[in-house]
Structure formats: C-alpha cells, structure tokens
Amino acid sequence: MSEFDDDLRVLPLAVSDGKPGHAFGGHVHPAWNIGSNPNGGYLLALAAAAMRQAVPAQADPLSITVHYLRPGLADQPCQVDVQTLRSGRALSTVRATLLQQGKARLEVLAATGDLADQAGPVLSLAMPEIPAPDLCLARSGDAQGVQLPILQRLDVRLHPQQVPSRAGGKARLSGWVRFRDGRAPDALACLLFADAFPPAVFGLLGMVGWVPTIELTVHVRRRPVPGWMLGEFWTHDLSHGRVVEDGALWDASGQLVAQSRQLALVR
Numbered sequence: 713m714s715e716f717d718d719d720l721r722v723l724p725l726a727v728s729d730g731k732p733g734h735a736f737g738g739h740v741h742p743a744w745n746i747g748s749n750p751n752g753g754y755l756l757a758l759a760a761a762a763m764r765q766a767v768p769a770q771a772d773p774l775s776i777t778v779h780y781l782r783p784g785l786a787d788q789p790c791q792v793d794v795q796t797l798r799s800g801r802a803l804s805t806v807r808a809t810l811l812q813q814g815k816a817r818l819e820v821l822a823a824t825g826d827l828a829d830q831a832g833p834v835l836s837l838a839m840p841e842i843p844a845p846d847l848c849l850a851r852s853g854d855a856q857g858v859q860l861p862i863l864q865r866l867d868v869r870l871h872p873q874q875v876p877s878r879a880g881g882k883a884r885l886s887g888w889v890r891f892r893d894g895r896a897p898d899a900l901a902c903l904l905f906a907d908a909f910p911p912a913v914f915g916l917l918g919m920v921g922w923v924p925t926i927e928l929t930v931h932v933r934r935r936p937v938p939g940w941m942l943g944e945f946w947t948h949d950l951s952h953g954r955v956v957e958d959g960a961l962w963d964a965s966g967q968l969v970a971q972s973r974q975l976a977l978v979r
Contacts, residue, residue, distance in 0.1 A: 714895035715865055716904070719744065719754075720761040722792060733795035736762040740812070742786040745861040750784040752818075752925045753907030754862070757900045759808045759820045762792035767804040767824050772899045774803070776822035777929040785812045802829070827899065827935045836933075837971075839962040845869045845888040845940055856910060857919055866908055867892050876914030883916040885909060886944040896938040897963065905941055905961055906930045906972040912945040913955050913978060921979050923955070928974040939964030945972075953978050 722736035738761075744754035756778045764771035784790075790812045797805040808820040842848070848869035853860035855875070870887040889905050890897070897905070911923040945959040959972040 714891065715743070715893050716757075716891060716895055716901065720758055720900065722758070722762045722765070724765070725791065733793060734762075734766050736765065736792045736794065738762070738790050738792065740784055740786055740788055740790050743861050743864050745786050745859075747858045747860075747922075748786065750786050751862050751904070751907060752778070752780055752928060753904040755780075755784050755810060755818055756820065756907070756928065756930075757903045758790070759792050759810045759818065760822065760900055760903055762794050763806045763808050763820070763822060763824065766794045766796055767799065767806055770799075770802075770804045770824045770826055772825055772827040772935075773822045773903065773930070773932055774825045774827070775929065775931050776820060776903065777927065778818050778820045779927050780818050780925055781816050783924075784810070784817045788812055790817075802826075827932065830934070836968045837960060839942055839966045839968070840886060840944055842871050842886050842942065848872060848887055849875050851887070851910065862908070865892060866890070866904075868908060870910070874915060876910055876919065881915040882946075883912045883948070883950070884944070884946040885912045885915055886942065888940045888942055890940050897936040897941055897969075899932045899935060901941075902932050902936065902961055902970040903930050905943060906959055906970060907974070909943055909945055909959075911955070911976065912947050912957050912959075913950060916947075916950070917978070923976045923978055926954075926975045926977060928972065930970055930972045932970045934963075934967055934969045936961075936963035936967075936969045937965045941969070950978065 722738035851868035
C-alpha cells in the first residue's frame with residue numbers, strides 16, 4: 713500500500729443517537745503538514761476517502777467543495793461523518809464533516825459519479841509548455857521560510873522563472889508534482905495536488921507568510937494516467953487581505969484532469 717493510501721485509511725464506526733448516514737474513523741498523519749498544520753488538500757482527500765465508501769458505485773468526486781472551519785490537528789485521530797443527500801443513476805450528492813476533539817474542522821459537499829463514463833464532444837484547455845521536471849527547481853521549505861513535511865511525500869518541481877522569492881513578479885506559478893513512492897495519481901490525488909503548490913500570490917508579493925484557505929472547490933474531469941502531473945495556478949483578484957486563486961492540473965498524456973478555485977486569506 714502506498715503512503716498516501718495508508719494515510720487516507722478510514723474504518724467504519726457505529727453511528728449512534730439515530731443519526732442518518734455513516735461515520736468513519738481515521739488518523740491525520742503529520743507527514744502531510746505545511747508548518748505545524750495538516751495540508752488542506754490532504755484533509756479534503758481524507759474526507760473524500762470516507763465519502764467514496766458511502767457511494768462505492770459513484771466514488772469519483774466530480775465536483776467537491778470544502779470549507780475550512782478551523783485548522784486540523786496533526787498526528788491526532790479524526791472522525792468523518794458522511795451523509796448521502798441524494799443518490800441517482802449517474803450522480804450522487806454527498807456531505808461530510810471531518811471532526812477532531814469533538815469540533816468540526818471542515819465541511820465538504822460533493823457531486824460524485826464515475827469518471828469511466830466519458831462520452832460526447834470534447835472541449836478542453838491545452839497543457840502549457842514549461843521546462844521538463846529535471847530542469848525545474850524543487851520546492852523547498854528553506855526557500856519558503858517554513859518547514860514543509862509534506863515534501864517527504866511529494867516531489868514538487870517549480871518553473872525556474874516563476875519560483876516565488878521576491879515581490880514584483882506575476883501572480884502565476886506552474887510546475888510538476890508526483891508522489892515520491894511512485895504511486896500513480898488518481899482522483900483523490902487531484903484533490904491533494906490542487907493544494908500542493910505555493911500560493912500564486914507569492915509571485916506578486918514575495919513570501920508574505922501564511923495564506924490559509926477559506927474555501928476550495930475542485931472539479932475532477934478525467935482520471936489521470938501514471939506519471940508526473942503539471943499544475944498551473946494564477947490569481948487576478950487580491951483585495952482586503954483575501955485572494956481568489958484558480959488552478960488546473962494536466963496528466964502525463966497532456967489531458968486536463970482537474971480544475972480548482974479557492975478563496976484564501978493573505979497574512
């Protein structure tokens with residue numbers, strides 16, 4: 713089993729008090745931290761791993777939105793409460809709450825389905841041309857001024873002309889990402905990778921410090937093929953200490969596999 717799959721493992725719990733739905737128990741692994749806090753994409757993938765157990769025939773998160781209520785707690789147990797709001801022939805709507813120490817850490821709402829069902833006309837966003845992974849620069853905690861335990865698990869390479877180091881550039885960043893243990897990417901990996909790069913606003917402002925996510929939405933469009941994935945992230949909207957960042961992920965074959973948008977604080 714890969715490190716990612718092992719760290720997403722959740723087991724069913726008994727549901728008490730007549731509450732509808734399912735409950736799952738898991739553990740928030742500290743290897744996915746940004747500083748002392750668990751990465752938001754990892755927490756989202758952990759919740760999605762529980763959600764797919766509730767709807768196994770429609771387990772792919774086609775559209776998934778998470779609101780981060782408070783920081784997760786690393787190296788602590790968690791509970792994920794899951795409720796299927798609607799189950800249809802092609803889609804299900806599922807809600808989840810990830811709790812730690814009795815407090816909700818994130819709320820998730822997803823439309824799930826089967827990405828194997830691909831038919832009809834296609835219009836897609838072309839993959840940008842950037843230097844090959846070997847010509848890109850490894851993401852570094854030293855360069856960012858913060859410990860990045862997540863880089864024990866992920867290999868992230870940044871476009872050498874977009875590495876955020878000082879103010880004055882563009883609020884755009886691209887690069888490559890893969891699991892260090894060789895695990896192939898899938899839909900859950902897309903949720904993690906959509907939040908695994910430095911904030912694009914760093915290219916404009918320099919290393920401004922903490923940019924915590926308030927809300928993140930990921931649309932998973934296709935199942936990725938094995939290999940490196942390319943991510944590109946940009947923002948055109950920064951004001952009042954809040955930023956909207958858009959992103960896209962392509963797989964090794966050049967197909968667009970996911971798109972994202974998040975609202976974050978700039979501190």
